[in-house]
Amino acid sequence: MIRALGWAALLLLVAAPLLIVLGMGFGTSVPGVPPVRPPIGPQGWQGSLESWALVLSDPYYHAALWRSLLLALATAGLCLVLGFGMALGIAGAAPRARLPLLGLLLLPFWTGFLLRISAWMGLLRDSGWVNTLLLDLGLITAPLRMLDTQGAMILGMVHAYLPLAVLPLYASLVKRDRALEAAAADLGASRARVLADVIIPLAAPALAAAFLLVFIPAAGEVVIPALLGGPTAMPVGRAIWEEFFQTGDWPTAAALATLLLLLLLLPVAAFQRLAAR
Amino acid sequence: MSRLMLWAGLAFLWAPVILMVAYAFSDSRTPYLWGGFSLRWFEALWANERLLEAVWLSLRIAAASASLATLLGLVLGWVLARHGPFAGRAIFGALAAAPLVLPEVVMGLALLLLLVGLQALTGWPAQRGALTVWLAHSALGMAFVAVLVQARLAGLDRRLEEAAADLGAHPLTIFRTITLPLIMPSLGAGWALAFMLSLDDVVLASFTTGPGATTLPVYLFSLLRRGLTPEANALAAVMLSGAGLMLLLVLGILALRRRRVETPPSRE
Numbered sequence: 001m002i003r004a005l006g007w008a009a010l011l012l013l014v015a016a017p018l019l020i021v022l023g024m025g026f027g028t029s030v031p032g033v034p035p036v037r038p039p040i041g042p043q044g045w046q047g048s049l050e051s052w053a054l055v056l057s058d059p060y061y062h063a064a065l066w067r068s069l070l071l072a073l074a075t076a077g078l079c080l081v082l083g084f085g086m087a088l089g090i091a092g093a094a095p096r097a098r099l100p101l102l103g104l105l106l107l108p109f110w111t112g113f114l115l116r117i118s119a120w121m122g123l124l125r126d127s128g129w130v131n132t133l134l135l136d137l138g139l140i141t142a143p144l145r146m147l148d149t150q151g152a153m154i155l156g157m158v159h160a161y162l163p164l165a166v167l168p169l170y171a172s173l174v175k176r177d178r179a180l181e182a183a184a185a186d187l188g189a190s191r192a193r194v195l196a197d198v199i200i201p202l203a204a205p206a207l208a209a210a211f212l213l214v215f216i217p218a219a220g221e222v223v224i225p226a227l228l229g230g231p232t233a234m235p236v237g238r239a240i241w242e243e244f245f246q247t248g249d250w251p252t253a254a255a256l257a258t259l260l261l262l263l264l265l266l267p268v269a270a271f272q273r274l275a276a277r
Numbered sequence: 278m279s280r281l282m283l284w285a286g287l288a289f290l291w292a293p294v295i296l297m298v299a300y301a302f303s304d305s306r307t308p309y310l311w312g313g314f315s316l317r318w319f320e321a322l323w324a325n326e327r328l329l330e331a332v333w334l335s336l337r338i339a340a341a342s343a344s345l346a347t348l349l350g351l352v353l354g355w356v357l358a359r360h361g362p363f364a365g366r367a368i369f370g371a372l373a374a375a376p377l378v379l380p381e382v383v384m385g386l387a388l389l390l391l392l393v394g395l396q397a398l399t400g401w402p403a404q405r406g407a408l409t410v411w412l413a414h415s416a417l418g419m420a421f422v423a424v425l426v427q428a429r430l431a432g433l434d435r436r437l438e439e440a441a442a443d444l445g446a447h448p449l450t451i452f453r454t455i456t457l458p459l460i461m462p463s464l465g466a467g468w469a470l471a472f473m474l475s476l477d478d479v480v481l482a483s484f485t486t487g488p489g490a491t492t493l494p495v496y497l498f499s500l501l502r503r504g505l506t507p508e509a510n511a512l513a514a515v516m517l518s519g520a521g522l523m524l525l526l527v528l529g530i531l532a533l534r535r536r537r538v539e540t541p542p543s544r545e
Contacts, residue, residue, distance in 0.1 A: 220380020
């Protein structure tokens, strides 16, 4: 009974939507409401490979996919490095200080995602906080162009996703057996050596989890590129968005979404093999 | 070294937020120029009816979807933790976890296509709006609740329930009087998480909403695409104070509880 209810929720809200996206990639874009002819109609199969051919052959979409992967990689890498240091710091704090520190980590998270992005818009624009400060200090004579750049997007994404990386790393680091580190130190290992040969290898599963937790949403990010990356920044998430909302080409949006999912399956599969080992 | 990184990271997270809150009190029309102290942007916020309407709608959708997500998440978590190996368990688990890892834009597109398909086949939903956003947010939230519930159930001492069963309690009574109170913390945390996810979501809501149902993030996104508004700073200040108060409340309750546990009444 309970299980049937679970199946119903999953099939309706998760499986069916994903299957429809898969199928819609083979639909045809037509004028009308909705602006699409599904691949299967009353007369049977009426699909086409048009959208898939477009997505697979047009360099615009290749560039979009490639750029999102690089963007997600840069974001996840930076989050991992900074997040590992922060997680180590929280785990190393006195036990009664840990909860307030986690609160400090998560509180800015609760001001609302869009409002935090708007703060970065105010910081980075030509007449914004950072440029005004630098001009007033006489360090620059003309404002630096920071908004609408690759760097602005990465900054905004690291800011948005950093807590997602810190939490799994903290959960793993706070439980670690510190006797191993003491033993390594007694045997003459330097602190850097202990970190590289003891702490990091033991935290490998958490590092992989933190990486994926940031990498996957970052690869499909829409809002940050739209607000911080400028009009030409078109990673795949935003390309899907534009196909759907601007061009109204649903089959191409669906094919692109399917392609993104297939590409994301690779790191997830790699992670599961790592976890199984 | 790690302490240095911790403080540097916290400074990085907080700096934009603090600047925004400070400039919420600036009199200038430009949201990032200081024009003397003023509360005019808070007044503007209070007078902005479209924004207040969006806030109210977002809060209602968040509460409703957190509730449905908690209910469905409890069902999913229960099946995953208690039903052992059944046919299709791997698929069940994969589907339950999928919303956790799907990029929002894919999930938004998928849910929209489902709604359009449903409408073509059954005529329902006749139009998209608050109701369809509620369903979309529940689909996202239930996956997060399921993880929390499953973890909590896996850590429970089964003997408590077995003892109650041995003493002749009805399964429903056992669930109501023993299991439910024990997993309540995970349900509460799951509800709060689903509430926050819904309140903060732009992408799913943009795909699944319709005319007349503009949630706060959808409204803000359209504002920010056209440029900055000083009201955003004031809104951030309000939301941060709200979140800060809730955090202090939770920390206070936890501290009180800990004190009670640490100092049991003396037995002399």
